[in-house]
Amino acid sequence: MTDAKLEFDAAVGAKQEGWNRPPVMEPSGEGGVLELAMGPHHPSTHGVFRMDVALDGERVIRLKPVFGYLHRNHEKLAEGMSYLGSMPFTDRLDYICSLTNNWAYALAVEKLTGQEVPERAEYLRVILGELTRVVNHASSIGFLIQEMGASGTPLMYAFREREKILDLFEALTGARMMCNYMRFGGCRVDASAAWLEATRKVVAGLPGFVDEFEQLLRSNEILMARCQGVGILRPDLAVNAGVTGPLLRASGVNYDIRKVDGYGIYNRFKFRVPLGDHGDVYDRFMIRMLELRESIKILEQALKEIPVGPVMDAKAKIRGFRPKAGEAYGRIEAPKGELGFYLISDGGPNPYRYRVRPPSLINLTILEDMCLGQNVADVVLIFGSVDIVLGEVDR
Amino acid sequence: MLGEGILKGLAETARNFAGSFVSAERLTTVQYPEERIAPIEATRDFPFLLYDGSDWEAGMRCVACQICEKECPPQCIYIEKSKDKKPDALGKPQFYPARFDIDISVCMSCQICVEVCPFEAIKMDTEFELSTTDRFGGLLYDRKELAKSNEHYHKIHPTEAAEVDARLAEEKAKADAKAKAAAAAAAAKAAAPVQAAVQVQPAKPVQPAGDLTAERETKA
Numbered sequence: 196m197t198d199a200k201l202e203f204d205a206a207v208g209a210k211q212e213g214w215n216r217p218p219v220m221e222p223s224g225e226g227g228v229l230e231l232a233m234g235p236h237h238p239s240t241h242g243v244f245r246m247d248v249a250l251d252g253e254r255v256i257r258l259k260p261v262f263g264y265l266h267r268n269h270e271k272l273a274e275g276m277s278y279l280g281s282m283p284f285t286d287r288l289d290y291i292c293s294l295t296n297n298w299a300y301a302l303a304v305e306k307l308t309g310q311e312v313p314e315r316a317e318y319l320r321v322i323l324g325e326l327t328r329v330v331n332h333a334s335s336i337g338f339l340i341q342e343m344g345a346s347g348t349p350l351m352y353a354f355r356e357r358e359k360i361l362d363l364f365e366a367l368t369g370a371r372m373m374c375n376y377m378r379f380g381g382c383r384v385d386a387s388a389a390w391l392e393a394t395r396k397v398v399a400g401l402p403g404f405v406d407e408f409e410q411l412l413r414s415n416e417i418l419m420a421r422c423q424g425v426g427i428l429r430p431d432l433a434v435n436a437g438v439t440g441p442l443l444r445a446s447g448v449n450y451d452i453r454k455v456d457g458y459g460i461y462n463r464f465k466f467r468v469p470l471g472d473h474g475d476v477y478d479r480f481m482i483r484m485l486e487l488r489e490s491i492k493i494l495e496q497a498l499k500e501i502p503v504g505p506v507m508d509a510k511a512k513i514r515g516f517r518p519k520a521g522e523a524y525g526r527i528e529a530p531k532g533e534l535g536f537y538l539i540s541d542g543g544p545n546p547y548r549y550r551v552r553p554p555s556l557i558n559l560t561i562l563e564d565m566c567l568g569q570n571v572a573d574v575v576l577i578f579g580s581v582d583i584v585l586g587e588v589d590r
Numbered sequence: 591m592l593g594e595g596i597l598k599g600l601a602e603t604a605r606n607f608a609g610s611f612v613s614a615e616r617l618t619t620v621q622y623p624e625e626r627i628a629p630i631e632a633t634r635d636f637p638f639l640l641y642d643g644s645d646w647e648a649g650m651r652c653v654a655c656q657i658c659e660k661e662c663p664p665q666c667i668y669i670e671k672s673k674d675k676k677p678d679a680l681g682k683p684q685f686y687p688a689r690f691d692i693d694i695s696v697c698m699s700c701q702i703c704v705e706v707c708p709f710e711a712i713k714m715d716t717e718f719e720l721s722t723t724d725r726f727g728g729l730l731y732d733r734k735e736l737a738k739s740n741e742h743y744h745k746i747h748p749t750e751a752a753e754v755d756a757r758l759a760e761e762k763a764k765a766d767a768k769a770k771a772a773a774a775a776a777a778a779k780a781a782a783p784v785q786a787a788v789q790v791q792p793a794k795p796v797q798p799a800g801d802l803t804a805e806r807e808t809k810a
Contacts, residue, residue: 283700414595
């Protein structure tokens with residue numbers, strides 16, 4: 196902060212916190228400090244998000260994330276609407292992974308009402324959830340590389356694969372991205388044998404895609420020079436900040452809700468949780484790559500074991516749905532981290548309180564700690580490695 | 591060796607580039623307005639109103655119960671109930687929508703209206719080339735624009751339409767059997783008026799309207 200600004204702040208009595216808080220790191224003293232607003236229309240912010248950075252030359256000495264440009268009143272809307280009515284709105288939180296959002300919300304309501312989910316529906320949920328994880332991790336790696344300047348190629352490889360999976364989503368749920376598929380006590384429609392066969396075919400092609408993707412990127416010297424040792428997040432800080440998902444596991448903390456909670460039927464599948472060593476951008480990139488492989492393993496097992504049967508709880512009601520009074524918190528391991536829905540019911544047709552615990556928002560809160568002392572160009576990279584969707588950050 | 595990783599990656603890119611000339615699977619781009627990909631059956635975008643027969647006004651299945659209007663999350667449906675009644679497909683006198691508007695610039699294609707409809711009267715269309723130069727009227731569809739025949743439904747969603755038709759036929763058969771039984775009972779009653787007069791009919795308990803007209807209470 197310049198002397199003139201400090202004098203101005205003192206004159207108007209501005210508090211030295213929040214917007215006006217002094218830099219966390221000391222400037223080197225030559226040439227002063229440049230304050231810069233990156234965003235909200237910066238192409239690297241994946242939407243509308245602003246980072247107010249203070250720069251000492253190229254070095255970041257303060258970073259303030261500014262949220263809220265995409266706020267859509269999701270929680271308050273849901274409180275004035277039937278339980279079913281907010282299901283399509285959950286699609287629009289993290290719009291890349293609509294099916295995991297559906298799942299988390301359905302899980303919270305099922306906890307509230309104590310509904311059982313039929314076996315086949317659980318398998319379908321796992322299959323769709325893991326396909327969503329493949330879509331998310333592939334495109335998030337693609338975007339990360341795009342932010343390093345490799346515009347196009349890796350992202351288009353990821354999108355070519357994503358397209359096949361989105362076609363599967365469309366064939367089953369009727370929509371590519373706004374699926375609105377899961378219901379309280381099951382899934383909306385059953386998957387045909389032809390759909391399962393098509394899914395098996397796509398899943399059989401996925402390992403080849405991951406091999407190709409790794410071959411393309413993994414040992415690339417430019418990528419390693421840009422990523423390794425950049426944006427290090429210490430495990431103790433990650434745990435204290437409530438960070439979850441691949442970001443936390445890249446720091447070496449073994450925490451995966453699929454293993455911890457075993458929600459749904461996840462404890463039936465054999466899969467490993469990849470962990471990072473250094474907690475830098477390269478680890479986050481590699482964790483996503485390895486999680487792709489684990490997801491494919493789960494998909495293969497689930498597709499092999501899926502039983503026949505109903506996909507909807509026979510007692511489930513579509514009209515006149517009123518859960519008894521109480522509260523519930525349902526959480527799942529969404530591709531970006533722990534996604535939770537907290538609901539309080541007063542016995543009426545709409546929730547009394549509806550709260551979303553979005554992984555993107557909470558993972559973003561430690562952006563400053565990862566960016567301090569790094570170059571401006573690396574801020575873009577670190578931000579990309581957090582993997583956020585603004586629809587979920589601002590809700 | 592420095593640069594080995596880059597060369598590996600470039601080999602991959604070269605393989606894909608060359609592959610796109612020989613393998614159709616690697617060539618994923620479709621030149622849209624000229625070329626089109628085959629439609630997927632389950633696709634949905636905006637709702638339409640279903641009618642039986644050839645006259646859209648007489649065959650309209652909607653009975654203006656207004657459940658979809660209440661359940662619609664973005665509130666894009668507007669219905670005005672008729673004052674008089676018209677016979678529906680089962681011959682029962684029913685209300686009909688004097689006005690049924692959907693603002694498809696607001697609709698988010700969630701198909702909750704389809705799920706809550708007890709009369710199979712509203713379904714999802716697959717038409718997506720709807721751009722218009724009229725910003726307001728052009729995207730506000732009235733009941734005439736929304737009405738589509740059952741044949742159209744069979745054309746866009748054959749499996750689903752067949753299921754719906756089977757379900758409706760079953761309901762109609764049930765209703766017919768009931769009507770027949772009622773007619774037979776009435777005939778028997780007419781044949782033996784004395785006995786019938788003696789027999790005291792217990793008053794039928796009035797069913798609460800229940801689900802169909804359950805008002806969604808919204809908190810003040």
